Amino acid sequence: KDASQEKAKSANISDPYANEPERHPSLIVRSKQPFTAEPPLELLAESMITPTDLFYKRHHLPVPRIDLDTYKVEVNTSLHQDKKPKHELSLSLDDIKHKYPKHTVMAAIQCAGNRRDEMTAIKPVKGGKWDAGAISNATWSGALLSDVLAALPDIEILKKNMHNLHIEFVGLDQDPASATKYGASIPLEMALDPKNQVMLAYEMNGEQITLDHGFPIRAVVPGVVGARNVKWLCQINITGKESDSHWQQNDYKGFNPNVDWDTVDFSKSPAIQELPVNSVICVPPPGTKITTDDKEVEVKGYAWSGGGRGIVRVDVSGDGGKTWSEAELQTPDQPRNHVYGWTLWKAKVKVDASSGDAVELVCKAVDSSYNCQPESVSPIWNLRGVLNNAWHRVHINIA
Amino acid sequence: KDASQEKAKSANISDPYANEPERHPSLIVRSKQPFTAEPPLELLAESMITPTDLFYKRHHLPVPRIDLDTYKVEVNTSLHQDKKPKHELSLSLDDIKHKYPKHTVMAAIQCAGNRRDEMTAIKPVKGGKWDAGAISNATWSGALLSDVLAALPDIEILKKNMHNLHIEFVGLDQDPASATKYGASIPLEMALDPKNQVMLAYEMNGEQITLDHGFPIRAVVPGVVGARNVKWLCQINITGKESDSHWQQNDYKGFNPNVDWDTVDFSKSPAIQELPVNSVICVPPPGTKITTDDKEVEVKGYAWSGGGRGIVRVDVSGDGGKTWSEAELQTPDQPRNHVYGWTLWKAKVKVDASSGDAVELVCKAVDSSYNCQPESVSPIWNLRGVLNNAWHRVHINIA
Ligand SMILES: [Mo]
Numbered sequence A, B: 001k002d003a004s005q006e007k008a009k010s011a012n013i014s015d016p017y018a019n020e021p022e023r024h025p026s027l028i029v030r031s032k033q034p035f036t037a038e039p040p041l042e043l044l045a046e047s048m049i050t051p052t053d054l055f056y057k058r059h060h061l062p063v064p065r066i067d068l069d070t071y072k073v074e075v076n077t078s079l080h081q082d083k084k085p086k087h088e089l090s091l092s093l094d095d096i097k098h099k100y101p102k103h104t105v106m107a108a109i110q111c112a113g114n115r116r117d118e119m120t121a122i123k124p125v126k127g128g129k130w131d132a133g134a135i136s137n138a139t140w141s142g143a144l145l146s147d148v149l150a151a152l153p154d155i156e157i158l159k160k161n162m163h164n165l166h167i168e169f170v171g172l173d174q175d176p177a178s179a180t181k182y183g184a185s186i187p188l189e190m191a192l193d194p195k196n197q198v199m200l201a202y203e204m205n206g207e208q209i210t211l212d213h214g215f216p217i218r219a220v221v222p223g224v225v226g227a228r229n230v231k232w233l234c235q236i237n238i239t240g241k242e243s244d245s246h247w248q249q250n251d252y253k254g255f256n257p258n259v260d261w262d263t264v265d266f267s268k269s270p271a272i273q274e275l276p277v278n279s280v281i282c283v284p285p286p287g288t289k290i291t292t293d294d295k296e297v298e299v300k301g302y303a304w305s306g307g308g309r310g311i312v313r314v315d316v317s318g319d320g321g322k323t324w325s326e327a328e329l330q331t332p333d334q335p336r337n338h339v340y341g342w343t344l345w346k347a348k349v350k351v352d353a354s355s356g357d358a359v360e361l362v363c364k365a366v367d368s369s370y371n372c373q374p375e376s377v378s379p380i381w382n383l384r385g386v387l388n389n390a391w392h393r394v395h396i397n398i399a
């Protein structure tokens, strides 16, 4: 038995993916290594708060090993390019739990690649498969990053220069070959304002955050693309430039449909932070059969916009977008411009099942800045298959 | 002579429009009483800062008489519905100039009805005529409203309740029949944050603000629809609800295309504050003739988004939106999320003049939240003809 344990242990050491946790069987696995998975849309629309084990997962690297005895989040500043980074703080999980007030915020997190499959259907893109379930909504509790930063000796310098500084989050997950850790950054201004509730989260949905969602600490940046909500946080670096990481510099960015891999210049586009307004029909699923007697169809879905812009209206159509009615909204009770939770919606949509053999259901949302969704995917297609917020369309059949 | 002066004076007193100033002859007048006018698009695209006399004008009521000897801006709070409003401050123009630091911000102001004509072309709307010139860009100097509010004895109560409070701006312009003054409100949170630069402006483009643009004081709310940038400011009321005015409650709001005047319920939509991302082709004008030898066309225009979201990309097409290239941008040097000035852009757009007799030029912009413009006007049509930010299209002819 000892020998087999030794063997397993040595196998584990050599297998970077030996530390992956169990996952809920209902998740639709899109990639095993690194693990990415989304919940079925029908389940997603069922509850305002997505159950933790159904919350979508998008890892970039293997799930890291965590040793709580040595776990620290280090805070460093490197305000001057010519100087060495200054080590400011080393915080254990207990420090983060007990040195700062505990705050809770409801926030949806969405992957930039959510709804990528609709882009791929037009023209292939580089990026993993995603239907419309690469988004979920949870409550997050932890210490506000603004409270952690307020105690730094350099805080006044930081405030004065906030428009030129960035916060880099580094995770413990690393590339097995190069040992490069996952990293991403946000503008410092975002983190300094407590109203934005940028958080070092240790709880998700009222319980200790799970390993698959970033235990012990996940950086939660409400209103901002998933890629900046860094899991397994180990470093916070305040610097004069954005993160050098692949994911900040050469990945999550938007381009126009005529930019291809021969012509793309990643330095020309800004890194995605706030996401545009989006909405999706979760129920009924495509291909659902109705009869010629059906006069209306019950439709349910979600809507969300980045930057804390709440959803003010969801329009639904049962005739491919020729006529529209308004869905009933379930919106989070959060202050204007800080609406980070998603909106669930439902509607009884009139359909004409008497002619033809299919009906096209469509939804489109409007956020508090009155931004709306574009009609079709082609004009927003991009080579990485990100930022798809076109009208969502579901075809159902007439039996 | 005395008699004719007396006669003129008495005529003036009875004519509410006797106080209108001279206007630049290049302005395209859309309404004389109240005065609304827009500059020709070719002139608008010529300079980053719109000359004051070409800046679009949208009055709702007659231009008021101003008596500087008695002119005051009153600041009142009514935090509890059951109590009388509390008079907090009375500020003369000199007070506003000398009691508070002077700040300057570049900010475009856009009318909610800009580009209304394109909506009217689809189906009639209630609202004055507007091509795409109901937007202009200027620098504004004055006292920050946050500085004025900081001196109020109730400031801590205001800060604590900022998510539930509003700031109403009242102008001296009034309805000749009812004597109702123009009013509009913004959320208090917006005004309290000095980074938003909400301003009591007494200068426009480096000179004393003109009567037609709100002399002596205009409330300037960067990133927010023109209707909240109240001219001839006389009152600032901090209250527990939005302004009761027609323009806040029953006017500048968005609805879906199937809401008509029989079914509209203005209480169901939020008052427009931040505007969605927009862009317009200013040059060449529609109907411009090119020859079959022309391989490209020089195109110029503007782009802007509300809420301080800067423009990150403008796509242009010479084939009606089938293929796209990127325009060269002239962007204001303002911090991220506080980009209030507009972006001018230009591009040499490839066209195929060898076939057909017309070419459709198109532009669409993307802002820093990666929101984009919808393809066509019909799905965003609304009964007031506001919020048109569909792709802008210009047809030119092949000679
Ligand atoms: Mo992502």
Ligand SMILES: [Mo]
Binding pocket: B058, B110, B111, B112, B113, B225, B226, B227
């Ligand atoms: Mo307006």
